[in-house]
Structures are given as structure tokens and as C-alpha cells.
Amino acid sequence: MLDGIRRALESVAEALKTRRLSEEEVREHVEEFKLMLISNDVAVEVAERLGEELAERLRLIRVRRFGDGEGEVMELVAGVLDSVIREGSLDDLLRRIREKASMGEPFVILFVGPNGGGKTTTVVKLARLLQRHGFKCLIAASDTFRAGAIEQLQRLASEAGVRVVCQRYGADPAAVAMDTVMSARANRIPVVLIDTAGRTEVDHNLLEEMRKIKRVVGPDLVIYVGDALAGNAAVEQARRFDEYVGVDYIILAKLDADARGGSAISISYVTGKPVLFVGTGQGLDDLEPFTKDLLKRLILGRR
Ligand SMILES: Nc1nc2c(ncn2[C@@H]2O[C@H](COP(=O)(O)OP(=O)(O)OP(=O)(O)O)[C@@H](O)[C@H]2O)c(=O)[nH]1
Ligand SMILES: [Mg+2]
Structure with a gap:
């Protein structure tokens, strides 16, 4: 790595x-x-x-x-x-979730990013991590676009013991997300994670779709999931998503497969957004808080 x-x-x-x-x-x-x-x-x-x-x-x-x-x-x-590194804070995230929970409201996280970047896997990884911290999660299957996306999410989520709200393919992603938020509210589930679609190109329709979900649902946090393997392209895509949709945090997936490492170093500096976690494998536990220390350990080869 x-x-x-x-x-x-x-x-x-x-x-x-x-x-x-x-x-x-x-x-x-x-x-x-x-x-x-x-x-x-x-x-x-x-x-x-x-x-x-x-x-x-x-x-x-x-x-x-x-x-x-x-x-x-x-x-x-x-x-x-x-x-040049900005690290995100898991403690800060947990504190914000607790705050919302004390008001009886679910904390809503919208995930965006290019296709194949690692969104769905990361959504489930994060849900699992939050559940381990005592926060039950509900996932919205708002990728109603790609064939097989709903089943993929259901399979991963059931492995992790997390519930999913879904509708049929072609349904309005914003409506699925809203449904999920209402269900969480009714059932006192403190966290909602919204999985969304990617496209082969970061195109206008995709960005518009993400904006619409954001407008309808009003998430507490937007997380961009980038693909470390995409290198500089991942950094550029993050910048575009931030411009159009607005991004609060970054999670960089596939760091384990990245032999170069440039995007891990550049992405927070260029976008001005902290990296909250990095994905370090395909397993559902392969999500690590991103710290300067972790990056240095990876680079210096001391794991
Ligand atoms: N090695 C490695 N593979 C990962 C990591 N995160 C995701 N992947 C793999 O990357 C592939 C794509 O991941 P998905 O989670 O389906 O990506 P996505 O962004 O949801 O893709 P679309 O729904 O098509 O837009 C899968 O084979 C994942 O197992 C990671 O941290 N490390
Ligand atoms: Mg997906």
C-alpha cells in the first residue's frame, strides 16, 4: 500500500x-x-x-x-x-448523532460519489461501525438505477445485520430516501444512511439527482466516497461533487489496493474537506478512521 x-x-x-x-x-x-x-x-x-x-x-x-x-x-x-492532511473526527460524528437522537430525530447521512467508487460497501461498513457504537441504522436503497444495486445492498446489509428500506427499480431516489427517514423517525432509529447511484461519467443528471435528494431530505451530513485507485481523477471528482452538491466529509475507499497513494495525500488539501475514514479492504470491517498517524504508518511501513 x-x-x-x-x-x-x-x-x-x-x-x-x-x-x-x-x-x-x-x-x-x-x-x-x-x-x-x-x-x-x-x-x-x-x-x-x-x-x-x-x-x-x-x-x-x-x-x-x-x-x-x-x-x-x-x-x-x-x-x-x-x-496538507485534514483528518476527520469520529468522536465529533458520534457527538452529533447523539445530539440529534436526544431531540428524537434521526441523523441523516447522504453518500455521493462516482460509480464503482465504493459507496455501497462503505455505507454498510459505516452502518456496522455505528451499530457497534450503539447507534442502530437504517439504510435507504436510493440507487434505483443500476441493475442489481438493490440486491447487492440487501446482501451486504444482511451480512452486517442492518435493515434496508427499498422500493422498485426506477423509483424516485429522493422518495426512497424520504420514506426511510420517516420510517426511522417512527421507529426511533437514530441513523439513516442513504446509498445512491453512480454513473460511468460524472454527468449532469447524476449531480442533479443528488441535489434533489439533498433538497428533499435535508441530510445532516454529505459524505463523498472516492476511489483511491482513481488518483488525481478522484480528487477532481470530489471537487465537482462539492461544487454541485456540497460535501462535508470524504471517505477514501480502496486505499489497500492503491500502490501510489497520491489521492490520500491530495484530496483533503485540494477540496478543503476532512477525510473521515479510509477503506482498507473488501471486508465489512475494513474501515479505519483516517489520521495523520495512520497515513504515516502506512507510508513508513509500520503497521
Ligand atoms: N480492495 C477494496 N475494495 C473495495 C473497497 N471498498 C469497496 N471495494 C470494492 O469495490 C467494488 C465497488 O464497490 P461498490 O461499493 O459496489 O461501489 P459503488 O460506488 O456502490 O458502485 P455503484 O453502485 O456501481 O456506483 C466492490 O467490488 C467492492 O468490494 C476497499 O476499501 N478496498
Ligand atoms: Mg452502489
């Missing part, structure tokens, strides 16, 4: 370890570092920012002799990532 970024950091760390660098050499290494980040799908503006951060740190270091080895140097280089 994230080998590309690890290699980019290692090559700078290697150069630093051996001896002191001249101003000119620092510049060269920083340029090289930026190019390696970009070739691993880090967005250009983010690579620029990280390059500046690294140059700054290298200048500070040059005044004292660089001590030991590998570990310390890698730690330092990985530390530059801190400046």
Missing part, C-alpha cells in the same frame, strides 16, 4: 542521511521530491506545497549535524505531510 509515496520519501531521506547538503543540492532534492510526488498522483498544487515544506525543514536541519539513520530521517521527511 502506498509504495510509490514511500519510495519518493526514501530517496530524499537517503540523500540526507549521507552528508550535509549545499543550498543548490537542497533545491535539486526538493525538485526531485516534487516530481516523484506528482508521478505518484499527488496533485501539482499539493506537491508544490510539500516541496516548500521540505525545503524549509532541510534548511533548519542543516544547522545541526544530522544524527542517526534511516528512521529519524524518514520520520522527518514524512512529517512534511502533516501540513
Whole structure:
């Protein structure tokens, strides 16, 4: 996982370890570092920012002799990532759910994202996690578009022990979502998660459909589910969804399959939205809170 970024950091760390660098050499290494980040799908503006951060740190270091080895140097280089990562807070989410529950209202989360990105799997993963924290969930099968979508959701949800509200294919996704919210209200279920459709292209109809669901249901939170494998495209798509629909948090799925790692680094900086979780496998428990620490551990290879 994230080998590309690890290699980019290692090559700078290697150069630093051996001896002191001249101003000119620092510049060269920083340029090289930026190019390696970009070739691993880090967005250009983010690579620029990280390059500046690294140059700054290298200048500070040059005044004292660089001590030991590998570990310390890698730690330092990985530390530059801190400046661009925004982590979401699970505690904050749980607190907001509790607040709504105390008013007798369900907390409603709308999931949006491109097709095949991992929405349905992530909806069920999050429902399972919230149920484990004591919050019963109800899922709206608002993907009434793709053949097999409803059955897929039902199968995953029953595996996780979560109930689903569905209608027939072709039904209005906003109506399904509203139905689910009313059922949750009537049955005192504290959380509603709305699974929605994707399209092969992020097209106007899809964005309009998401806006309509949002308008009708008035969710407490909109979560964009991105596909780490899509690299820079995932970052661009997140930006588009945010522009059209408005997004509060990001969950980045398939981080386990991402050999480069650029989108995990860029997406929160470019969109200004925190990453709440990352998907680390196809299993229903493979959802981890996203922290700077997790990212560093993944990159430094300490799991
Ligand atoms: N390795 C890995 N695979 C994942 C992860 N999350 C989802 N997947 C897989 O990605 C594929 C697509 O996931 P879905 O949840 O169906 O994606 P979707 O966004 O709902 O797709 P549409 O409904 O077609 O728009 C499935 O095979 C999932 O098992 C993850 O974190 N890691
Ligand atoms: Mg789906």
C-alpha cells in the first residue's frame, strides 16, 4: 500500500542521511521530491506545497549535524505531510448523532460519489461501525438505477445485520430516501444512511439527482466516497461533487489496493474537506478512521 509515496520519501531521506547538503543540492532534492510526488498522483498544487515544506525543514536541519539513520530521517521527511492532511473526527460524528437522537430525530447521512467508487460497501461498513457504537441504522436503497444495486445492498446489509428500506427499480431516489427517514423517525432509529447511484461519467443528471435528494431530505451530513485507485481523477471528482452538491466529509475507499497513494495525500488539501475514514479492504470491517498517524504508518511501513 502506498509504495510509490514511500519510495519518493526514501530517496530524499537517503540523500540526507549521507552528508550535509549545499543550498543548490537542497533545491535539486526538493525538485526531485516534487516530481516523484506528482508521478505518484499527488496533485501539482499539493506537491508544490510539500516541496516548500521540505525545503524549509532541510534548511533548519542543516544547522545541526544530522544524527542517526534511516528512521529519524524518514520520520522527518514524512512529517512534511502533516501540513496538507485534514483528518476527520469520529468522536465529533458520534457527538452529533447523539445530539440529534436526544431531540428524537434521526441523523441523516447522504453518500455521493462516482460509480464503482465504493459507496455501497462503505455505507454498510459505516452502518456496522455505528451499530457497534450503539447507534442502530437504517439504510435507504436510493440507487434505483443500476441493475442489481438493490440486491447487492440487501446482501451486504444482511451480512452486517442492518435493515434496508427499498422500493422498485426506477423509483424516485429522493422518495426512497424520504420514506426511510420517516420510517426511522417512527421507529426511533437514530441513523439513516442513504446509498445512491453512480454513473460511468460524472454527468449532469447524476449531480442533479443528488441535489434533489439533498433538497428533499435535508441530510445532516454529505459524505463523498472516492476511489483511491482513481488518483488525481478522484480528487477532481470530489471537487465537482462539492461544487454541485456540497460535501462535508470524504471517505477514501480502496486505499489497500492503491500502490501510489497520491489521492490520500491530495484530496483533503485540494477540496478543503476532512477525510473521515479510509477503506482498507473488501471486508465489512475494513474501515479505519483516517489520521495523520495512520497515513504515516502506512507510508513508513509500520503497521
Ligand atoms: N480492495 C477494496 N475494495 C473495495 C473497497 N471498498 C469497496 N471495494 C470494492 O469495490 C467494488 C465497488 O464497490 P461498490 O461499493 O459496489 O461501489 P459503488 O460506488 O456502490 O458502485 P455503484 O453502485 O456501481 O456506483 C466492490 O467490488 C467492492 O468490494 C476497499 O476499501 N478496498
Ligand atoms: Mg452502489
